Amino acid sequence: MADTIIKGHVGIGPTVSGPALVAHDNFSARYDLDRIAGVFSRPGHKLFGESYLGKVLVLNIAKGGVATAWMLHEMADRDRAPLALLLNYANPIMAQGAAHADFPLIDRFESDITAVIRNGDRVTVDPAAGTVTVHDVG
């Protein structure tokens, strides 16, 4: 099987590669994360208790308040940010936070990104091209 390329809107931040952590739930850094431990801390979130460190987070929609705009930069500074964020729909706060932190973010894919990428898939995120490559490790 060959690599699969998924097209989204042109994003923000540098190209990165890593394993995917996927859920169809939504995302807010303030509401959902323990940013010291680097885990999902909101009971009821499908990724509750999971470490997001070193992972390309693949989630549905940006939710919550405005704090994430500062938090991505602050988390990156302490090596407590995920590797990248792929969302079906980002909101201005995620885009602003990504722009401030130079953090890889892509959204608006041609199909539901949380259904196309499976947990643990190796992916390459290229925000300038607006593409995600799912690598065939066959």
Next chain:
Amino acid sequence: MKLTEHEEAVLAGEMGVPRQRALQHQIKVGRFFDAADLVEIAHVHIMADTESLGEAGVAFLEEIAAYPEADRRTLVPTVTDPRGADFNAYKRLKQQEDWIGLERRTIDAFQALDVLMTDTCINYQIVIPPVLGEHVAFGDTGSSIYTNSVLGARTNFEGGPSALAAALTGRTPRYGFHLDACRRGTAHFVLADRPRDWADWGAAGGIIGREMSSYWHVPVIDGVEGAPTSDELKHFGAALASFGSTPLFHMVGVTPEAPTLQSVFDGAAPEPMRITRADIDAFYESYRPADDTLDVVVFAAPQLSLFELQKLGHLLDGRKVHAKTTLLAATAPDIKKSADRMGITGKIEAAGGVLLEGVCFYQMHAREIGEANGWRRLMSNSAKIVNILGGYGYEPMLAPMEQCVESAVAGRIV
């Protein structure tokens, strides 16, 4: 993005490095959302609590503050959201000294940028309310949704870095809720039973917020006979924005862009979802804990207006908060001064309550102060705070202000 001659000069660095970097940031965000150009704004509200900023964010602000005054000064009036510490109360709350140091550095940096330290999320009630059609750059979701919806001014959620960029350039990328097309209704709700108090209005906002599937959805609420009060719409909007992450609602016959149902929909209005008393009761029920243990009662998010504080003062007058329970309320510094002068603070504090100024509970390291004080079971009349604190290790419960006060006095949930 199309830039004016002035913006090209800013981008070339002719107005200094801070404004150049601010515009570079705005162009990145503008391109992400396909903005055609920038729109001039005349008013900024910036969210920058130290819990969100961290050392990295504070250092970023200090770096800008170190540039010459002509390069670093904000171009339009810029007011602040709540801070992370009340210097008069932080020891009582067991906040850590290193957070207080960050707080002082942040204030110094902001003052060097000529930012007005209002320290409030209810700036639309107590500072300068924007006017219909005015473009602004507001942070805090509650402030943004009230400004868009009730006042009819225009803003996206502007997080701290983007609000600061807007303050430095006097403009913001023209996308989202600055555009007519984004302000049309997309969903239809009928409030079949009028909410009775602030907590009820928050519950109604939470119920509608849960139905919102992205930032771009605009709920239209029908069935509200007679205008709600500013505080009722404040709780409704803050909860809607918190649960839904959406910055605009229309309330037919109440908010200025919705004189009639038809005026906010392109074509026929969709079938409405009816919200009844049973739905509001079920919303409360979804936060009901298994037993009556109570650690802390919090009135905040949004900060309390003078009217809300007056009511809290009446409810606490001559009462005593139980020794096992802590009661906290948060307001803006200017409202705190008024409350001091009018004897309201005295009533709250004589009962053993703590009236905090310039902060909001969830923006002051709520997780850590909860652990330091042994607070787990929390009661509030704010649906917004109940929504946020679930992720902070609390077991939050929503109840009307009267029930919260009675419980604080009893030392258990009543």
